[in-house]
Amino acid sequence: MARRTRYWTQRIAKVLIWAAALSTIAVMVLILVQILREGIPVLSFHFFLGSPRDMGRGGGILPTIVGTFALTAVAIFFAAPLGVGTAIFLREYTKEGRISRLIRFGTDCLAGVPSIIFGLFGFVFFVIYLNMGWSILSGGLTLAAMILPTIISTAEEAIKATPGSYREVSYSLGGTKWQTVTRAILPSALPGIFTGIILSVGRSIGETAAVILTAGSSLLMPTSLFSPIRTMSVHFYILAREGISMEMAYGTGAALILLVLFINTLAHWLINRYIHRRT
Amino acid sequence: MEIKEKIIEKLLLLVALSSITILGLITFFIFEEGIPLILKIGPRAFILGQRWVPSQGSYGILPMIVSSFWVTFGALALGIPLGLACTIFLCEWTPPAVAMILRPAIHLLAAIPSVIYGFWGLVVLVPLVRNYLGGPGLSILSGSLILGFMILPTIISISEDSLKALPPTYRQGALALGATHWQTIWRVLIPAARSGIVASIILGMGRALGETMAMIMVLGNAVKMPSSFLDSARTLTTNIGIEMGYASGDHRQALFATGIILFLIIMILNFLAIFVSRRRVD
Numbered sequence: 001m002a003r004r005t006r007y008w009t010q011r012i013a014k015v016l017i018w019a020a021a022l023s024t025i026a027v028m029v030l031i032l033v034q035i036l037r038e039g040i041p042v043l044s045f046h047f048f049l050g051s052p053r054d055m056g057r058g059g060g061i062l063p064t065i066v067g068t069f070a071l072t073a074v075a076i077f078f079a080a081p082l083g084v085g086t087a088i089f090l091r092e093y094t095k096e097g098r099i100s101r102l103i104r105f106g107t108d109c110l111a112g113v114p115s116i117i118f119g120l121f122g123f124v125f126f127v128i129y130l131n132m133g134w135s136i137l138s139g140g141l142t143l144a145a146m147i148l149p150t151i152i153s154t155a156e157e158a159i160k161a162t163p164g165s166y167r168e169v170s171y172s173l174g175g176t177k178w179q180t181v182t183r184a185i186l187p188s189a190l191p192g193i194f195t196g197i198i199l200s201v202g203r204s205i206g207e208t209a210a211v212i213l214t215a216g217s218s219l220l221m222p223t224s225l226f227s228p229i230r231t232m233s234v235h236f237y238i239l240a241r242e243g244i245s246m247e248m249a250y251g252t253g254a255a256l257i258l259l260v261l262f263i264n265t266l267a268h269w270l271i272n273r274y275i276h277r278r279t
Numbered sequence: 280m281e282i283k284e285k286i287i288e289k290l291l292l293l294v295a296l297s298s299i300t301i302l303g304l305i306t307f308f309i310f311e312e313g314i315p316l317i318l319k320i321g322p323r324a325f326i327l328g329q330r331w332v333p334s335q336g337s338y339g340i341l342p343m344i345v346s347s348f349w350v351t352f353g354a355l356a357l358g359i360p361l362g363l364a365c366t367i368f369l370c371e372w373t374p375p376a377v378a379m380i381l382r383p384a385i386h387l388l389a390a391i392p393s394v395i396y397g398f399w400g401l402v403v404l405v406p407l408v409r410n411y412l413g414g415p416g417l418s419i420l421s422g423s424l425i426l427g428f429m430i431l432p433t434i435i436s437i438s439e440d441s442l443k444a445l446p447p448t449y450r451q452g453a454l455a456l457g458a459t460h461w462q463t464i465w466r467v468l469i470p471a472a473r474s475g476i477v478a479s480i481i482l483g484m485g486r487a488l489g490e491t492m493a494m495i496m497v498l499g500n501a502v503k504m505p506s507s508f509l510d511s512a513r514t515l516t517t518n519i520g521i522e523m524g525y526a527s528g529d530h531r532q533a534l535f536a537t538g539i540i541l542f543l544i545i546m547i548l549n550f551l552a553i554f555v556s557r558r559r560v561d
Contacts, residue, residue, distance in 0.1 A: 010461035017372065020364030021381050027428055028384040031399045085294035093291055106299030112482065112549045113305065114489025116516050120538045121305040124312050145301045152298065178287050206392025209491040213523055237394045237492060253395055264390045268383065
């Protein structure tokens, strides 16, 4: 009897867990299908390369695409060296101790800070205190602070995965620590580091709360790092929330999703390739 | 050569301190902007006040604190069982074909921008809630449902790591004693991975409390104490997100002060998560 009950319990548990897994996939698919079905018909050559007209009711989204990429580039430009440098320091230059604990604590906490708080911070610090105004630079620096933890942790994983023999060989040939890091460890960790950067690009593209407070929402084509811009996510948000144009909102949303899908596929293709090569 | 190596080491230390420096800067500037207002109207009146009318100078954020927790607990009620089930599915049952879809689906859930979730909630979920359950549709329930899915990747990835870190002897021992697969999972593996799972839930909670854009789109944004899950609500994050665009003077400081409260809650959760997962290492 007891034997029978426990097999029944197992069967019920199995059904419930299958249901949960399948419904997660289903929701995922529903979200994608809804936006892509309505949005893809809007996408056209003109949509991607035209300038918005009438607050975004018509025309295209070119300035927001340029803005998105400019902002992301600035963010990566600052966050990648800081993140990889931190990872190198944690893995190669220090033992587990007070300093490394402090650094890890800072990174963990930073990873948990909500994006709206980054937005508030970027607004007082970059926009007002450093007088950069609503600009690509302010927004990019704010995003850099936000994606730093991701870059640190993926770079650290990648450096950790480098075989110890690389270090031994380099040192035994008389290499200095810095030579070992730059010539033996970094080249082998590069795909992992790159994957982290791609994931951060995805996060930067999708970010709205922090960006709207630091980069502004101008629809003009940016001319310098100090120009205010509106990213695709912010544009999508404003179109939908202010009810400016559902059609254009769906189009922008579909473009966003396709971009994020592409970036994620690329990152996971890299991860798989990288892991397969290792094992 | 020696000197160059020393300089590089110092420079790297400086770089490595960047994250803690940024955290310090964030703390300093948010407090510097927000504290004056809290002192001006009194911390009690700010935190326990129920009226938020910036034009009349009343800044009470209790309804937003309460709403934030309602939305978050609603999200956890959906996210915890679903997240645990998906974790078990991925680590233990993994029929390869389905896992090959589920894993990328979860990665994608993490990658989809929050405005997309909000928009989907607005055009699909809100009308469903309005038509079948009543109320304005823009409600705590809609917000919780969306957040429940948004926090899944956090819960799953961290609890999966802690399940995978268990020594294989746990499983072998339980199975050798004649336990069923389910008994092994539920009575041995999950309890053993408890601290990681708890940490994943705390971090998921932080994620839910901190979400802004999706919540602005589906919560309806009315400032009032919630009395039902079908009520429209305004959380701490959405209060900042909605009004920051046009606020100035005291009003802007009050939004930074709202940020301080949010920041403190999130930091407490961060500390808890770090504490809980550190215990696992010892």
